[in-house]
Amino acid sequence: MDALTLLVVATLALLAGLALGTLVGAAVLRRDQHTATDHVRASVQATAQVVAPVRDSLEQFAVRLRELESSGVAWHSKLQAQVESVRLTGETLRRETQGLATALRRPQVRGQWGEMHLRRAVELAGMVERCDFTLQPSVRGDDGLLRPDLLVRLAGGRQVVVDAKVPLDAFLSATQAAADDAADAHQVSADHMGRHARQVRSHIDALAQKAYWRQFAPTPELVVMFLPGEAFLSQALEADPGLLEYAATRRVVPATPTTLIALLRTVSYAWSQETLAHGAREVQLVGRELYERLATMGEHVDRLGRSLTSAVGAYNKAVASLESRVLVSARRMHDLEVGSAELVSPAPVGEAVRPLGAPELLDPQAPGRAERAARRAG
Known part of the structure; x- marks a missing residue:
């Protein structure tokens, strides 16, 4: 074969090898592309599964942040209103x-x-x-x-x-x-x-x-x-x-107000003590007067008791004289039928007058007796 033919054959062989290599490379490339696509798809799915909770949390955080921003605006408005109110109050107070x-x-x-x-x-x-x-x-x-x-x-x-x-x-x-x-x-x-x-x-x-x-x-x-x-x-x-x-x-x-109130309370206490002392003096005077009057009444009652005792004695003597002298003659008149009525003999009084026993009413030396006796004598 001549050189030209060899060159042509070599060229054809080279072209054929190139075409075959291209076909084989394309086939391998398509296979690798499918494999890479599957890996990428799997990675994307795995990443999506991992990121989904984070995305949900971020969305919730964004919602909460918007709510906080809204409430913060409201609180800021209220705070401004309160600050303004305090300022106006302070100004009014000033x-x-x-x-x-x-x-x-x-x-x-x-x-x-x-x-x-x-x-x-x-x-x-x-x-x-x-x-x-x-x-x-x-x-x-x-x-x-x-x-x-x-x-x-x-x-x-x-x-x-x-x-x-x-x-x-x-x-x-x-x-x-x-x-x-x-x-x-x-x-x-x-x-x-x-x-x-x-x-x-x-x-x-x-x-x-x-x-x-x-x-x-x-x-x-x-x-x-x-x-x-x-x-x-x-x-x-x-x-x-x-x-x-x-x-x-x-x-x-x-x-000052504190010391004056203390002073006036002391005065008020002294007034109350003076009132109590005055009441005690009144009670003492009334009690002494009552005691003296009771003593005077005791003297009168004692004198009345002695008078009653004397009257009882005189009464009993009169009854005895009546029975021993008068009724004896009167009964003789009844026996002579001068009168028909039955003569009744009066009964003597046997109860004695109860003597006073309280020493204040009997003792001449009892408190107040000498003064009363002197006043009566005067």
Whole structure:
């Protein structure tokens, strides 16, 4: 064979091998594709089975998250409404507090406020108006008409004067300064508290100058200055520690609601003890009078008993004389048929009068007998 033929044969053989290889490769490839597809399908199914619970959980979580978002929006709206309400309430409270503070800076309003707290403290102590205390009694003194806020009646006919004072101007200024954020707020507050202590001291001087105890006798030589707040006195004492000693030298007793209620309860207890003592004295007097009258009645009964005994003796003597002398002659008249009626002999009295046995009714030395005898003799 020539070279060309060999070349042609080789080419044909090569083409045939290539075609056969292509066919075989295609067949193998189709087989591998089917196998890979089956593996992929199986993997997808297995993955789907594993992922399904996770997907369900994620869906539930998404639903719950949407619900929480909805409720969160609602709660946020409510919270905003509440915050706004609190803000409005705080603003209203601030305005009212500011208005109250402004009002309490006026002397007339302060006086009425102090009198209201004083009356409340007296009522809490269990006292009754016009029985245990009198509100705003008036008396004319050397300096004109005096009218304290309260006059408390004590046991034994005594009384004590209580006057309410409300040194509030400097106290409010100190409180407002303490709430300020300024750098010197503490010093400003301390300065106002010092002024507050001086105002309390001036009230002490004013009450001492009035000398209520001279006009409302019998009264202890002191007057109670009522401060309607515990802080009014405590802050003043903190700024001026010698304030109580100064008040004592001026015969003024500062009192807060707590101390005043304790004082009035002590007065009320003294009143009750005085009432009990008065009742005991009344019982003693009535008992003594009853005892004396019983003793007097015992004397009369004793005298009556002796009279009855004497009368019984006289009666028995008369009966004996009647039977031994009169009826003897009368029966002789009956025997002579002067009369037909039967004469009846009266029976003597055999019962003796029971004598008194109580020594109080018989003993001349018994208590009260000598005094009664002296009064009768006089």
